[in-house]
Amino acid sequence: MSRLNADEFSTALRGLSHRYWGTHPFHRRLHEGDLDERELRIWAANRWYYQSMIPQKDAAIISNCPLPQVRRQWLDRIVYHDGRTETDGGLERWLRLCEAVGLSREEVLDQRHLAPAVRFAVDAYVNFARTRPWVEAVASGLTEMFAGHLMKQRVVDMLAAYDWIRTEDLAYFTNRIDAVSGEGQATLDLVVEHCVTREQQDAAIAALSFKCDVLWSMLDAIERAAAKQ
Numbered sequence: 001m002s003r004l005n006a007d008e009f010s011t012a013l014r015g016l017s018h019r020y021w022g023t024h025p026f027h028r029r030l031h032e033g034d035l036d037e038r039e040l041r042i043w044a045a046n047r048w049y050y051q052s053m054i055p056q057k058d059a060a061i062i063s064n065c066p067l068p069q070v071r072r073q074w075l076d077r078i079v080y081h082d083g084r085t086e087t088d089g090g091l092e093r094w095l096r097l098c099e100a101v102g103l104s105r106e107e108v109l110d111q112r113h114l115a116p117a118v119r120f121a122v123d124a125y126v127n128f129a130r131t132r133p134w135v136e137a138v139a140s141g142l143t144e145m146f147a148g149h150l151m152k153q154r155v156v157d158m159l160a161a162y163d164w165i166r167t168e169d170l171a172y173f174t175n176r177i178d179a180v181s182g183e184g185q186a187t188l189d190l191v192v193e194h195c196v197t198r199e200q201q202d203a204a205i206a207a208l209s210f211k212c213d214v215l216w217s218m219l220d221a222i223e224r225a226a227a228k229q
């Protein structure tokens, strides 16, 4: 099989958008205002685990990458989520969202609401980044190409649907929307540049497909955890 040109390769990657978690039934319910406060809390507490592990995933990519220009670029992601100080990072903004939906920091940080299958799915993502070639791990993050649109919609829908949620409670998303759109394009450029054989291109497509499964599995587990009780 011959190598795809840049357009064909990008189209193949973008073509996985139908597998993205935007269409998951639990996300549909979240956006339609169909979740009660307890279900929203379970969603926020479980997503915390994903958010909290992203910097370790990105550190794994850096540790596997021999190219200084890529490491330099990737470092910004860790700083974005962890912040330069305790109060200015994405993780802190996610914790504020948790508080806004009625969770204490303590019960988020001690993971008492974490569903086992959410942990397994997120850990699989981090292990993927630890064990696969760096460019495949970078490609698995390309779900960010699909995330900007979904997050924009989430802010509009959540403000319309849950009258006790205020704009400032959603700072995690409003802050992330621009970053994610820019990073999605930069990541795509990186993957197109460094996947030079058909085998590497196929591995990148498989990595993005794997990541769609990670996210989908997380929401399956969150949906089950929310349905209990």
Ligand SMILES: O=C(O)c1cc(C(=O)O)c2c(n1)C(=O)C(=O)c1cc(C(=O)O)[nH]c1-2
Pocket (backbone or CB within 6 Å): 054, 140, 141, 142, 143, 144, 146, 147, 150, 151, 176, 215
């Ligand atoms: O709210 C969302 O729907 C959403 C999705 C994703 C994603 O598609 O993985 C990320 C984020 N948010 C996000 O905020 C984020 O920081 C992020 C990092 C990554 C990644 O794989 O490195 N995905 C995502």
